[in-house]
Each structure stands twice: as C-alpha cells, then as structure tokens.
Amino acid sequence: MILRDLVTLIRAEVLCGEDLLDSIDIECAYGADLMSDVLAFARPGSLLLTGLTNIQIVRTAQMLDLPSVVFIRGKKPQEAAVKLASQIKMPILVCQMSMFETCGILFQKGILPCHIPDRGV
Amino acid sequence: MGQEPYVEEYAIQAGDFSAIGEASTKFKATLKMLGIASDLVRRASVIAYESEMNALIHGGGGMLRMTVHDDHLVIEASDSGPGIPDVQLAMQEGYSTATDEIRELGFGAGMGLPNIQRNADAMEIDTEVGRGTRLRATVAFKQG
Secondary structure, eight states: OBHHHHHHHTTOEEEEOGGGGGGOBOOEEEEOSOHHHHHHHOOTTOEEEESOOSHHHHHHHHHTTOOEEEEOTTOOOOHHHHHHHHHTTOOEEEOOSOHHHHHHHHHHTTOEEOOOGGGTO | OOOOOEEEEEEEOTTOGGGTTHHHHHHHHHHHHTTOOHHHHHHHHHHHHHHHHHHHHTTSSEEEEEEEOSSEEEEEEEEOSSOOSOHHHHTSTTOOOOOHHHHHTTOOSSOHHHHHHHHOSEEEEEEETTTEEEEEEEEESSOO
16 A cells, blocks of 8 residues: 555654655554564564654664554654654654554555564464 | 675663664664665664664663674674673563663563574674673575
8 A cells, every 4th residue: 555545544644754655555564562572573664553752663663674654642753753764764654543443444454464474473 | 705894883872772773773774885685684783773772771881893794794782781690581582671761662572682583693692790791693695
C-alpha cells in the first residue's frame, strides 16, 4: 500500500516527509512499545507503529531500514525525533487511534505482519 | 585482497542516553558508503546499536569500534563497568538488569545479547566482575 493511501486510511497527521509519501510502498508492519522487540523481530521495509515518542524510536527504525513511523494514540514524538526523521527523510505520522484499532484497520486492508521464522510465525 | 582493514572508533559517553545510536548511525553510513550489501549493513547496524546501548546502560560508557576487512567486519564494544556475573543468564531472552529509566525509553527488555548473537556469525564475550566487559561480534560478507 502506498504510504499516502495508508495515511488517508488511518486519518494520520503527517509531521514530516510529506513529499515522500508517494514513493514508499508498505507491505508489512510491526507494532510495539518495546524497541528491544522491534530490534529483534521487525523486518526491513516494515512500517513501525508505536506509542513511545523519544528520538531512539527514529534511530531504531533507521538501523532496521524501516521507512516510516506511525505514532499512535495521538502521541506527538519529541522535537528531536522529528528533526532527525526529517534529516534522514523518514515520514513521521501521528494517528489518534489506539494500537489495536490502527493495526486492525491496516491488517484488514492487507498489510501483513512481520514473520518471525525461528518462532514459526 | 590483503588491504589494510578500515577502522572506525567512537567513545560512548556515560549517562548520555539521548546519544545512544549516534556511533552506530555513523558505522551504518560508512558501511553503505563502502558498498556493503544492505542485509549485512543492517545486521552490523543492529549489532552496533545493541552493543552501544549495552556499553552505555550497563557499562557506564566505553568504546565502540568497527573494523572492516576484505571478507568480514568486526564490531567490538568495551566498557569498564561492573562486568556480567553470569553470561549464560544474560544470554537468556527476557533477562535484564536495566533501570526503569532505560525501560521507559523502550529498551532493557533482555533482548540485546541474544539479538547480537542472532545477527552475528560469531560472538565472543570477555567479562569479569569488577573489571568490565568486552564484546566482539563478526559478520562475514559471504555465506558459508
């Protein structure tokens, strides 16, 4: 799904990277407030959904080649996080819905989970 | 073949949690510039990031070094912290001694060392209580 369509679907606010929305295609997503797990289980190219707001969220996404982050529950990322995302050309989105609802909508529209082969899922 | 290895090294400052990942970001940029395959760059980046975090969270700061050879790279993290009393226990997923401050940032869930091992082709930990810890992880550029 093209990121711009996804933004419309979850009625997200775009804090930075508006010009990149048409060039990013999202196939799978990983939702977590635990960056330790994101580092262990998120697949490259996934969309990250989280309720944490610090700069490490953007760094974690950057390390794993995750192209964009959705901050759920209306959480606004810290200024330093948006500044870094802007520098590295990573669109930052804010969605008012809960993690469950946001993930549910995306799943319903065909966005896939990150497979974790060594755990059989 | 036989070229001098490329070395990059950064000090990890104690207590500066917002800076976690700055050194790893620089490593990642270097590896991309060197034309290393993206999956290898990603694995090396995760190893560096987890190691950088460990050295800061548990080691009270230290050094992070990356050495790029012709056919592999090595990430080394060293600190003069309290050391790991039981490495086997520390390698278990979910075992953690991280503080609440770190957990509030979304880290310290006891996934770091197992994740480094998962991303590395080889990993060694040299640690002694009261002396510190040195971690060395290797990523090979060719399979097999």
